[in-house]
Amino acid sequence: MKKIKYILYLLIFAFYLLPSHLSAQQQRFPKPEFESGYEQPSTVTPEPRALSLEYFDVLVLLAVLSLVTWLILKKRSRQGVLWVSIFTLIYFGFYRNGCICPIGAIQNVTLSFADPAYAISLTALLFFLFPLVFTLFFGRTFCAGACPLGAIQDLIIIKPISLPKWLNKTLGLIPYIYLSLAVLFAATGTDFIICRYDPFVGIFRMDAKFLMVVLGISFLLVGMFVARPYCRFFCPYSVLLSWMSRFSKRHLTITPSKCIQCKLCSNSCPFDAIDYPTDEKEVVKSGLGPKRFITYALLIPLWIAAGVFVGERSHTFLSKANNDVYLAELLISNPEIKNDPDNIDVQTFLASGKTMETLVEEAGGIRQKFYYGSMIAGGFIGLVIGVTLLNTVVFRKRQDYVPQKGNCLSCGRCMDYCPVEE
Amino acid sequence: MKNKGILIFLLIMAAVIIAVFVSEFLSDRPDRSKPNPFAYDVEEFKNVDPELILYEESKNFKIGFEVPAAIAVNNNKIYVAGDNSLKIIDLSGKLLAELNLPTKPQTVEVFNKTIFMATENRVFVLDEEGNILNEWEQLDENSFITAIAATENNVFVADAGGRRVIRYSEEGEKLGEFDGKAEEGVLHGFIIPSPCFDLDINDESDLWVVNPGLHALENYTYEGNLRSHWERTSMKPEGFSGCCNPSHFTFLSDGRFVTSEKGLVRIKTYKRSGEFEGVVAAPNKFVEEGRAPDLAADSQNNIYALDFDKKMIRVFEPKNNTGL
Numbered sequence: 001m002k003k004i005k006y007i008l009y010l011l012i013f014a015f016y017l018l019p020s021h022l023s024a025q026q027q028r029f030p031k032p033e034f035e036s037g038y039e040q041p042s043t044v045t046p047e048p049r050a051l052s053l054e055y056f057d058v059l060v061l062l063a064v065l066s067l068v069t070w071l072i073l074k075k076r077s078r079q080g081v082l083w084v085s086i087f088t089l090i091y092f093g094f095y096r097n098g099c100i101c102p103i104g105a106i107q108n109v110t111l112s113f114a115d116p117a118y119a120i121s122l123t124a125l126l127f128f129l130f131p132l133v134f135t136l137f138f139g140r141t142f143c144a145g146a147c148p149l150g151a152i153q154d155l156i157i158i159k160p161i162s163l164p165k166w167l168n169k170t171l172g173l174i175p176y177i178y179l180s181l182a183v184l185f186a187a188t189g190t191d192f193i194i195c196r197y198d199p200f201v202g203i204f205r206m207d208a209k210f211l212m213v214v215l216g217i218s219f220l221l222v223g224m225f226v227a228r229p230y231c232r233f234f235c236p237y238s239v240l241l242s243w244m245s246r247f248s249k250r251h252l253t254i255t256p257s258k259c260i261q262c263k264l265c266s267n268s269c270p271f272d273a274i275d276y277p278t279d280e281k282e283v284v285k286s287g288l289g290p291k292r293f294i295t296y297a298l299l300i301p302l303w304i305a306a307g308v309f310v311g312e313r314s315h316t317f318l319s320k321a322n323n324d325v326y327l328a329e330l331l332i333s334n335p336e337i338k339n340d341p342d343n344i345d346v347q348t349f350l351a352s353g354k355t356m357e358t359l360v361e362e363a364g365g366i367r368q369k370f371y372y373g374s375m376i377a378g379g380f381i382g383l384v385i386g387v388t389l390l391n392t393v394v395f396r397k398r399q400d401y402v403p404q405k406g407n408c409l410s411c412g413r414c415m416d417y418c419p420v421e422e
Numbered sequence: 423m424k425n426k427g428i429l430i431f432l433l434i435m436a437a438v439i440i441a442v443f444v445s446e447f448l449s450d451r452p453d454r455s456k457p458n459p460f461a462y463d464v465e466e467f468k469n470v471d472p473e474l475i476l477y478e479e480s481k482n483f484k485i486g487f488e489v490p491a492a493i494a495v496n497n498n499k500i501y502v503a504g505d506n507s508l509k510i511i512d513l514s515g516k517l518l519a520e521l522n523l524p525t526k527p528q529t530v531e532v533f534n535k536t537i538f539m540a541t542e543n544r545v546f547v548l549d550e551e552g553n554i555l556n557e558w559e560q561l562d563e564n565s566f567i568t569a570i571a572a573t574e575n576n577v578f579v580a581d582a583g584g585r586r587v588i589r590y591s592e593e594g595e596k597l598g599e600f601d602g603k604a605e606e607g608v609l610h611g612f613i614i615p616s617p618c619f620d621l622d623i624n625d626e627s628d629l630w631v632v633n634p635g636l637h638a639l640e641n642y643t644y645e646g647n648l649r650s651h652w653e654r655t656s657m658k659p660e661g662f663s664g665c666c667n668p669s670h671f672t673f674l675s676d677g678r679f680v681t682s683e684k685g686l687v688r689i690k691t692y693k694r695s696g697e698f699e700g701v702v703a704a705p706n707k708f709v710e711e712g713r714a715p716d717l718a719a720d721s722q723n724n725i726y727a728l729d730f731d732k733k734m735i736r737v738f739e740p741k742n743n744t745g746l
Binding site for chain 1: 425438461
């Protein structure tokens, strides 16, 4: 009993001591009092997002993907998809500020392979994998309603116009180029360009640089007439999704049972992602199919070689995007810049204590990576161009109106046009 | 063509998108980085409205010290200490006497023809012939004396190292000391990040001490009780900025304050109430990022600034020549 009393006294003593101790911890210097009406903001240190909340994000993604897939494949409800994409826009877009997203996760995955010192978080990995796995089985349901970038564009489609096939194909090459560059830059530790040039993240966060606001608004304005331009002609993740979707067994179908060739759906897709029934007679009549196929097939190695050559030639230019490389070149060509106190990068380098020799050596290593990386990227782009050309002369027999599995975003608009009932 | 307008619009937008990508890619390079938005840039504060400048530099004279230390004006004579000597100069700049000092001086004060000179931790009392009349007890090794102010029977010594003001009798007997602290939460005490800690006594025998970390001038009773204070924190001419300003100050004959600042070097006057009055010398008069000049004033309200960087005494007279 005596012991308890003793402890109680100690606690009371500590209780009285604590506030007096805290009040003694006063700021040594007064904050400057600006006289311009500016109010000194209080210092805020943002806490990292709790791990449990990160896993919650993964759960939300999983739930949204499942719901959209169910709405598309089972419920066949375009309206349902629309509501889910509005939720996605609010949650993953405006609430989570567009980060983390599977598109940018490409770079995390790449860097984790290229840099042994970089450990990818489980969340980033799951965000990268889940949409791909879903797409492999059910088509691009992620694009339909689980991607905030897609959702914001989908909501502003006003008067979609159909692009000529050649233009569609040509612009369709950009995501491959973008993906190649994104992987190259991430693998060399240069930059995460997908995040840097994300046109909508600034809108989600409402604090973008002026140029990025211009970019985001431009994409949205274009998107009023060319539906979802970023998804179709820029998104590097769409390349992977497109590959997966081609193998999907349970992809969206326009008609729930047998197509009655009513053609009502023929103009329903704002993304030009519906293949029409083929006219076999016309192909046979032209007689050019096999000849072109052989020619284009033979050209593929040449395209790859050309890509490798262009990559090799451009590696010096591309490597300048790396700050170490650029800084080394700058300091070698303009040694007097060391005396420029306004050049933050140069002054930061000088203050780091790193020697010029070390910088040049590191820059040389990075440039070597760019040398091989650019050739691989160039060869890949060459291969894509060759195969794209080859695809233009491949004849695929179709009797019905069907979605192009690779390009179809599974938005479900076409389903609404189909008069056939289950 | 049916969609001609839309196509033109799309082409323009496509051009904008490409332009943004290209310019963004090319803009963020080490030699094209944007200026540091957090750079400490005080350029705009160096420009002072000419109407605010109430004084003009009437003359200046080299004093021949390698390391000038301090200045005082008394009985129409200038006392300037530096190296290992003390020079007595008349107001026109003519050397009247040069006294050898036993050691390197830090500060000097003259009262009734008695010269108080201090090294880092000891005060010497001299007459005008250079004879050492008294040598006070040495302060502890952390002490760093930066200023002395004397009046009838009281000599106050500013110890920047000890962050305190020590009160002595004229004979050097320690009468007390204070550190500017009061009951908790009211006063911080003297905040002195660098050896810039000045004090002075005005025409009404009031003791004023600079609290440089607070950008304040504080009036204490001789016992060390705070009586009043004023403070101005601002980069603008009206206020003080940086870690330790004002670095030096003195009084005009009517009790107005004259202050000097380091970093953004400038000299200014304030009314007895602490209200900003005008500028004596704008930053463009001094070496960039230079030291704050030590100050003294004569009975005509001419201001004598010891410019440590140019190693000269610079005399500033009121523009209207009426002593303002």
